[in-house]
Amino acid sequence: MPRQTLADLLARNDRHVESLPADYFAEVQESQHPHVVSLCCADSRVSQEGMWDVHEPGWLFTPSNIGNLAWDDTDADVVDGNLLYPIRHTDTRMVVVVGHTGCGAVTAAYDAATTGEYPEAPGIRRRVEPLVPVVERGLSGAVDRDQPRSAVVDDLVEHNVCEQVAFLAESEEVPTEATVFGFVYDLHGHYGGPAGRAYLVSVDGRTDTAILEDWADERTDHLLAEA
Template sequence: MQSSRKNGWMKCAGAVALMTALAGCATQGEQQATKVRPPVMTSETLKDMSADQAIQLLQEGNARFVSGTPTPHNYRQQVRTTGSNGQFPFASIVSCIDSRSAPSVIFDLGIGDIFSTRVAGNVINEDILGSLEYGSKVVGTKLIVVLGHTSCGAVKGACDNVEMGNLSGLLAKIRPAVDVTADVNGPDRSSHNYRFVDAVAENNVRLMVQSMHEKSPVLREMAASGQIKIVGAMLDVKTGKVKFL
């Protein structure tokens, strides 16, 4: 009986030792992960980050979003930290107002990670360019992303030549993408041809990226010197997956 009791204590002690070791490994892993990607962006982390690493962070975040395994963000702590220490976003994202395309959600990001500009059709104007120049030149973001998406209502409106109040001027900015898009899935170039609409949306992203280089000497020079990258991307609203162009 004493031998049995002794063996029981030994097994219990062994289990405790194993749990302690695993906990130590987990803590060490968390510390290592924190060095690579802190809960909140810091000036040091931003300074050491490259544009390609910024793209990788977005790709990894989107993969978590698509797989249903998002990061458990402590938003209250992030609010307190960024409120006290300031914000250091690593990217600026121009996206559509579509309810399915919120950048912080589809890229699994926390507070303080990105500057987010949202406008129907993810179009670029002087105010947005000024905002992006501030983010890149003043704050130091390493990446600018123009994020379009499938089944875009603004693109459909441009395809159908919709005219309505101030919306007309916005849709006029998308019309060049309609004009340069070849027929897709037949001659129908209206919103009823979903494949054509998505092709226009992708061309619209490319043209908006091009317009940044043409209309902003500040961003053009920063991109040419390798300080930042300006890229386009497309979100598939049916899957949540983002494809970088």
């Protein structure tokens, strides 16, 4: 199986190379100035370039980690370096945090918060632990606990995105001229729309309807019905 998977991987790269025009990297070979840095949850079902329909190099900077954690996993006062790098060094001033429905990291944090059971692998536990207080705050007020488990987790995903956005908006490490947006990528139709739609849930830590509508302009299909 590994041999066949490697063959598939190399064949996919061959097709990638064959699809590129000769000047594909010409404008970004020496430097990069991406328009957006998008911090997304690491998940095989969630393609950052795919969800934003990005086909050109240099437009989108794409750090990922499980749970889309915006602060360093060992220090809640420090912005994650993978996210901070383009803000500080490539003049990127639009920041996006993307969670997704059915998130395994949020599910693990929910289990830890409600049962005390953490993932056994130390490296995974280290990533889940910072999410547990976020989940606990969500369960204490913002999220209706009397729903099916999957709906609770998906609401906690949204709550987590909003907390990460608020953290970045308030951080002294992020320039005041930067704007931070929070989205939930819906794989399961949780919000009633088609699978694959990204829903705007926060702007610079603000979640009120007027702010979201103002930024979304006429694209109200990307707003939550209950926002």
